Amino acid sequence: MQPNMGIELSTLLAQAGTRRDSATGAISTPIYQTASFAHPGLGQSTGFDYSRTANPTRSALEEALAALDGGCRAFAFASGLAALDAVIRLFAPGDRVVVTEDLYGGTFRLFEKVYRPLGIEAVYVDTADTEAVRTACAAPGVRGLLVESPTNPLLRVADLRALAAIARERGILFVVDNTFLTGWLQRPLEQGADLVLYSATKYLAGHNDVVAGAVVASTPKLAERIAFLQNGAGAILGPMDSWLTLRGLKTLALRLDKQQQNALEVARWLEKHPRVRRVHFPGLPGHPGREILARERTGFGAMIAFEVDDPARVPAILAGVRVFIFAESLGGVESLVTFPAVQTHADIDPAIRQRLGINDRLLRLSIGIEDAGDLCKDLGNVL
Numbered sequence: 001m002q003p004n005m006g007i008e009l010s011t012l013l014a015q016a017g018t019r020r021d022s023a024t025g026a027i028s029t030p031i032y033q034t035a036s037f038a039h040p041g042l043g044q045s046t047g048f049d050y051s052r053t054a055n056p057t058r059s060a061l062e063e064a065l066a067a068l069d070g071g072c073r074a075f076a077f078a079s080g081l082a083a084l085d086a087v088i089r090l091f092a093p094g095d096r097v098v099v100t101e102d103l104y105g106g107t108f109r110l111f112e113k114v115y116r117p118l119g120i121e122a123v124y125v126d127t128a129d130t131e132a133v134r135t136a137c138a139a140p141g142v143r144g145l146l147v148e149s150p151t152n153p154l155l156r157v158a159d160l161r162a163l164a165a166i167a168r169e170r171g172i173l174f175v176v177d178n179t180f181l182t183g184w185l186q187r188p189l190e191q192g193a194d195l196v197l198y199s200a201t202k203y204l205a206g207h208n209d210v211v212a213g214a215v216v217a218s219t220p221k222l223a224e225r226i227a228f229l230q231n232g233a234g235a236i237l238g239p240m241d242s243w244l245t246l247r248g249l250k251t252l253a254l255r256l257d258k259q260q261q262n263a264l265e266v267a268r269w270l271e272k273h274p275r276v277r278r279v280h281f282p283g284l285p286g287h288p289g290r291e292i293l294a295r296e297r298t299g300f301g302a303m304i305a306f307e308v309d310d311p312a313r314v315p316a317i318l319a320g321v322r323v324f325i326f327a328e329s330l331g332g333v334e335s336l337v338t339f340p341a342v343q344t345h346a347d348i349d350p351a352i353r354q355r356l357g358i359n360d361r362l363l364r365l366s367i368g369i370e371d372a373g374d375l376c377k378d379l380g381n382v383l
């Protein structure tokens with residue numbers, strides 16, 4: 001894959017990792033399952049010395065990830081949280097980071113339980129409210145803005161272009177967790193972000209078979225700092241998992257297009273169901289984020305959250321689904337149902353959860369590539 005050749009992103013994705021093995025012509029990037037590389041001579045290198053610093057399979061993935069988001073370099077980590085950890089290490093004790101309030105529970109836990117005691121403070125804000133972000137960023141000590149959009153699990157949408165302008169004005173680092181849409185549907189670097197962050201476990205890899213993370217840098221200077229942290233702290237993605245993620249990436253466009261189309265059908269169906277009180281899906285008319293995503297020609301993604309009329313119904317729904325799988329992840333080809341209040345967001349203070357609407361009647365759906373009719377029928381049976 002060679003970026004900047006003026007060819008479409010779907011073509012780049014399909015050919016990710018090809019043409020890398022001139023010795024054999026292997027179409028698929030080999031899995032270089034090696035820790036170390038022989039030096040051709042004293043002071044000489046093949047470009048690869050030790051796999052923590054660089055490994056050819058990981059490099060193939062990283063180049064594909066950089067092209068996907070239009071970044072200058074990308075870095076693959078052992079998990080999404082390891083990628084986030086590298087990003088937070090860019091800050092120093094005394095710094096504050098303005099962060100989306102209804103964000104992934106593990107991100108909240110990392111800020112609160114690991115970095116707050118070390119002096120880096122997260123300030124939680126509704127990042128769908130641009131003016132609230134402007135006010136929060138004006139506080140003393142703010143050095144960064146970290147935004148999930150759409151958010152997890154409530155699918156609130158931030159105006160990334162407006163937030164980038166605020167970050168630029170204040171000279172702070174703007175980071176976007178693009179896990180829910182990926183560079184196929186939303187390109188935050190083009191909207192002014194400095195770094196893009198991923199749980200590659202989700203749509204990028206796409207098959208619920210690998211845990212991985214990534215950071216994409218917009219400038220060589222930022223890339224150099226992330227490269228240093230990736231090698232210095234060492235939370236790298238191994239060759240086998242790099243290969244699995246690279247293979248997943250090849251079908252990202254196909255998968256996400258189908259998942260998004262399915263999600264729209266399921267969301268419309270849920271909206272009409274008498275036992276459903278509320279549906280959160282940015283593709284539905286009336287969703288407050290729909291206009292922003294439509295303006296940016298961004299996709300709406302394939303995540304849905306909905307409230308049932310009676311919380312007592314939730315255990316039977318989770319036990320009764322036959323096509324959906326009751327499990328704690330998202331973004332794969334299989335549809336999953338999650339109960340955020342007790343699973344993904346259990347680490348968030350119950351009072352905050354309640355205020356945000358992550359309540360005991362809220363379920364989250366990750367829509368896969370199955371037949372949309374089967375998905376609706378499954379939900380119909382348990383509702």
Ligand SMILES: Cc1ncc(COP(=O)(O)O)c(C=O)c1O
Binds near residue numbers: 082104180211212213
């Ligand atoms: C939006 C988002 N960011 C980051 C993460 C963390 O990624 P990982 O589970 O790969 O460490 C998740 C995991 O669910 C997530 O949903």
